[in-house]
Amino acid sequence: MTNMMSICERAAAAAPLVAMLPGEVRDGALLAMAEALEASAEQLIAANAVDVSAARDEGTVATTLDRLTLTDKRLASMAAGLRSVAAQGDPVGEVVEGWKRPNGLSIEKVRVPLGVIAVIYEARPNVTSDVAGLCLKSGNACILRGSSIALRSNRALVDVLGAAAAAAGVPEHALQLVEDPTRSSAVELMQAKGLVDLLVPRGGRALIQTIEENATVPAIIDGDGNCHVYVDRAADPAMATSIVLNAKTQRPSVCNAAETLLVHEELADKWLPEALEALAAAGVEIRADARARQMWPVAREATEEDWATEYLDLTLAVKVVASLDEAISHVNRWGTSNAEAIVTEDLIAARRFAAEADSGSIFVNASTRFSDGGEFGFGSEIGISTQKLHARGPMGLRELTTCKYVVWGDGHTRS
Amino acid sequence: MTNMMSICERAAAAAPLVAMLPGEVRDGALLAMAEALEASAEQLIAANAVDVSAARDEGTVATTLDRLTLTDKRLASMAAGLRSVAAQGDPVGEVVEGWKRPNGLSIEKVRVPLGVIAVIYEARPNVTSDVAGLCLKSGNACILRGSSIALRSNRALVDVLGAAAAAAGVPEHALQLVEDPTRSSAVELMQAKGLVDLLVPRGGRALIQTIEENATVPAIIDGDGNCHVYVDRAADPAMATSIVLNAKTQRPSVCNAAETLLVHEELADKWLPEALEALAAAGVEIRADARARQMWPVAREATEEDWATEYLDLTLAVKVVASLDEAISHVNRWGTSNAEAIVTEDLIAARRFAAEADSGSIFVNASTRFSDGGEFGFGSEIGISTQKLHARGPMGLRELTTCKYVVWGDGHTRS
Numbered sequence: 001m002t003n004m005m006s007i008c009e010r011a012a013a014a015a016p017l018v019a020m021l022p023g024e025v026r027d028g029a030l031l032a033m034a035e036a037l038e039a040s041a042e043q044l045i046a047a048n049a050v051d052v053s054a055a056r057d058e059g060t061v062a063t064t065l066d067r068l069t070l071t072d073k074r075l076a077s078m079a080a081g082l083r084s085v086a087a088q089g090d091p092v093g094e095v096v097e098g099w100k101r102p103n104g105l106s107i108e109k110v111r112v113p114l115g116v117i118a119v120i121y122e123a124r125p126n127v128t129s130d131v132a133g134l135c136l137k138s139g140n141a142c143i144l145r146g147s148s149i150a151l152r153s154n155r156a157l158v159d160v161l162g163a164a165a166a167a168a169g170v171p172e173h174a175l176q177l178v179e180d181p182t183r184s185s186a187v188e189l190m191q192a193k194g195l196v197d198l199l200v201p202r203g204g205r206a207l208i209q210t211i212e213e214n215a216t217v218p219a220i221i222d223g224d225g226n227c228h229v230y231v232d233r234a235a236d237p238a239m240a241t242s243i244v245l246n247a248k249t250q251r252p253s254v255c256n257a258a259e260t261l262l263v264h265e266e267l268a269d270k271w272l273p274e275a276l277e278a279l280a281a282a283g284v285e286i287r288a289d290a291r292a293r294q295m296w297p298v299a300r301e302a303t304e305e306d307w308a309t310e311y312l313d314l315t316l317a318v319k320v321v322a323s324l325d326e327a328i329s330h331v332n333r334w335g336t337s338n339a340e341a342i343v344t345e346d347l348i349a350a351r352r353f354a355a356e357a358d359s360g361s362i363f364v365n366a367s368t369r370f371s372d373g374g375e376f377g378f379g380s381e382i383g384i385s386t387q388k389l390h391a392r393g394p395m396g397l398r399e400l401t402t403c404k405y406v407v408w409g410d411g412h413t414r415s
Numbered sequence: 416m417t418n419m420m421s422i423c424e425r426a427a428a429a430a431p432l433v434a435m436l437p438g439e440v441r442d443g444a445l446l447a448m449a450e451a452l453e454a455s456a457e458q459l460i461a462a463n464a465v466d467v468s469a470a471r472d473e474g475t476v477a478t479t480l481d482r483l484t485l486t487d488k489r490l491a492s493m494a495a496g497l498r499s500v501a502a503q504g505d506p507v508g509e510v511v512e513g514w515k516r517p518n519g520l521s522i523e524k525v526r527v528p529l530g531v532i533a534v535i536y537e538a539r540p541n542v543t544s545d546v547a548g549l550c551l552k553s554g555n556a557c558i559l560r561g562s563s564i565a566l567r568s569n570r571a572l573v574d575v576l577g578a579a580a581a582a583a584g585v586p587e588h589a590l591q592l593v594e595d596p597t598r599s600s601a602v603e604l605m606q607a608k609g610l611v612d613l614l615v616p617r618g619g620r621a622l623i624q625t626i627e628e629n630a631t632v633p634a635i636i637d638g639d640g641n642c643h644v645y646v647d648r649a650a651d652p653a654m655a656t657s658i659v660l661n662a663k664t665q666r667p668s669v670c671n672a673a674e675t676l677l678v679h680e681e682l683a684d685k686w687l688p689e690a691l692e693a694l695a696a697a698g699v700e701i702r703a704d705a706r707a708r709q710m711w712p713v714a715r716e717a718t719e720e721d722w723a724t725e726y727l728d729l730t731l732a733v734k735v736v737a738s739l740d741e742a743i744s745h746v747n748r749w750g751t752s753n754a755e756a757i758v759t760e761d762l763i764a765a766r767r768f769a770a771e772a773d774s775g776s777i778f779v780n781a782s783t784r785f786s787d788g789g790e791f792g793f794g795s796e797i798g799i800s801t802q803k804l805h806a807r808g809p810m811g812l813r814e815l816t817t818c819k820y821v822v823w824g825d826g827h828t829r830s
Contacts, residue, residue, distance in 0.1 A: 099792065101790070197803055367827060388530070389805040405776040407776060407779065413662075414665055
């Protein structure tokens with residue numbers, strides 16, 4: 001048996017034991033894991049330093065190096081994430097709903113763990129503790145498949161987290177790291193049908209494509225974020241500028257940053273030049289359609305490719321639209337179902353945009369940057385689903401569960 | 416463009432219009448469809464008679480012929496199904512939950528239609544009206560891909576249902592029948608990615624396998640039903656006999672019929688011979704393990720294949736188990752996650768079985784035959800999910816929806 005199959009089989013064997021752990025044991029384990037992260041900061045940062053140094057020698061880009069680097073502050077934030085997840089309500093055993101049938105049968109829909117959750121992710125060691133905490137709290141065993149350039153960091157983290165969890169009563173193999181993060185082991189993981197109940201890929205298009213071509217296990221796509229801000233004719237101009245600036249520039253490299261600005265033509269004349277000036281002052285490069293270029297001639301002309309692009313950078317596509325309908329059509333044609341915002345004081349426009357723009361999260365008078373499990377109050381997130389089945393939008397603890405029906409009778413038979 | 420792709424594109428274009436129909440228009444359409452079925456009984460039964468006669472000439476087996484046949488009574492039952500679905504609460508727009516964040520953002524999780532739902536099914540014309548009603552009530556466009564031997568019946572049904580829906584205000588192409596139900600058109604449908612939001616295959620293993628090998632659209636497996644009845648040592652013997660008889664014999668050809676009986680060894684001596692006698696009297700053939708054969712020597716010996724088999728017939732595998740744990744292990748090893756029953760008066764045993772047997776529905780002192788959308792009160796069902804993601808167990812209206820988050824702010828930006 002390959003090493004990956006052994007990992008999957010051990011996880012599947014551990015899963016029913018994890019599922020049966022009382023909530024207080026799971027919460028205690030998360031708190032112990034948080035303490036252990038802080039207590040082991042020195043050894044974790046030392047292990048991480050070897051990864052960072054090797055990555056730097058290989059010419060890894062600065063943003064990746066930054067994401068890879070562990071600091072005392074980041075470890076504290078990871079520990080805070082674990083504590084915040086521990087403080088959430090227990091999803092396991094929640095009776096989602098229940099009713100009694102005319103024949104006296106009592107039906108309960110009860111939340112239960114999925115079983116084995118596998119996550120494939122990039123060089124961000126914080127994902128290791130986030131995923132471990134979310135999976136354990138939700139009663140699942142997990143398989144962590146991080147990036148090879150973070151292997152030493154992840155190994156050190158899983159050693160520390162696993163020891164703390166074990167001491168708190170969590171069964172062996174509830175938390176396993178893939179020690180050979182090769183492409184072939186990833187494909188094996190994607191095909192461990194019957195052993196992996198949910199695979200969450202957190203990565204770019206190449207990973208998503210590999211999943212789509214190879215996965216036989218159930219997967220939820222944590223996909224692209226081609227997010228839009230639509231500034232309606234009834235927008236408050238100052239609020240619109242503030243939201244667009246925030247959505248584009250506060251952290252341009254993440255999936256919930258805005259990539260396209262749509263402006264109603266009735267507001268464009270008086271608001272757009274000022275807004276684009278503020279964006280340009282913040283270092284944003286504008287790609288504009290013909291009408292927007294009349295107001296901001298220095299902009300490069302936007303093409304269809306711009307409407308389709310998730311820049312993940314300080315670039316923004318801008319289009320003047322004739323109506324709310326045109327804005328909704330544009331979002332539904334080009335969006336990736338992650339997050340879209342409307343700025344308006346017109347309740348009817350807000351309600352229509354909320355109902356008709358087809359996306360995981362619609363923000364009315366708020367930045368798309370709030371499309372995030374932490375900001376939604378989930379303590380942490382396992383990803384943001386851009387698909388419609390099972391989960392859509394930021395995914396927290398409940399999205400790591402399924403439900404079963406428990407039906408109570410008194411000898412009921414069907415006639 | 417192929418005919419199938421045209422169907423899918425028309426459905427995708429219709430979907431946003433169906434999604435925006437007020438609930439009263441959708442309900443009115445279902446009631447009109449029910450009336451139309453009854454009013455057109457003569458023409459529907461005539462069209463069906465041609466299918467039945469052709470199928471008989473081809474040597475189609477009697478059970479299939481029976482399922483294919485439309486009668487006044489069956490049309491009335493289909494109409495009743497539509498009325499019952501119309502009477503359900505509207506899933507569209509339901510605010511599943513909502514909360515306010517410390518920063519004042521109001522978050523609502525709102526139920527919305529999936530979009531386009533495609534169903535591949537066998538020669539049961541009642542599925543045509545069930546699916547049409549469930550999809551329309553839940554705000555979805557639907558593509559019906561029935562069996563070729565029911566094509567004339569389905570064409571007549573979709574003509575009648577579609578005309579009634581259109582007269583009630585439902586947009587064109589909300590309800591489409593695949594007119595060339597070939598294997599290749601089915602595969603095309605399975606691969607209409609970006610156009611079909613959910614595919615529900617209702618058929619046997621061959622169909623499931625075709626889906627698993629070919630589908631690129633999201634699918635929910637309406638799978639096998641290797642269902643178990645576990646008679647605990649604390650079972651009421653008469654209740655146990657009644658439930659086992661009902662689960663096995665009331666309609667043996669369906670997925671929620673029982674296939675294996677597990678009996679606690681402490682009750683086996685005094686209960687099993689009597690129960691097997693009642694089963695034999697009802698025409699059930701027994702396949703028994705060694706211990707059960709001691710009590711019922713005429714039984715054929717059960718092999719591992721019997722534990723794995725969904726007979727869909729008057730055959731029952733029987734095994735004596737030493738404990739509740741052994742019963743749960745057997746269910747989790749051989750079950751297909753459809754429905755399992757325990758007969759017991761021991762609350763602790765019932766709670767453990769309900770928690771630890773890994774299945775879509777657990778019945779305590781009730782027959783597995785209640786694993787059914789109608790029996791759960793859903794009005795009708797689109798199928799029974801044997802997978803864990805999105806939906807598990809009988810699927811009604813809500814399982815044909817997804818959720819989106821709508822977040823209301825006052826100019827909120829993220830810091």
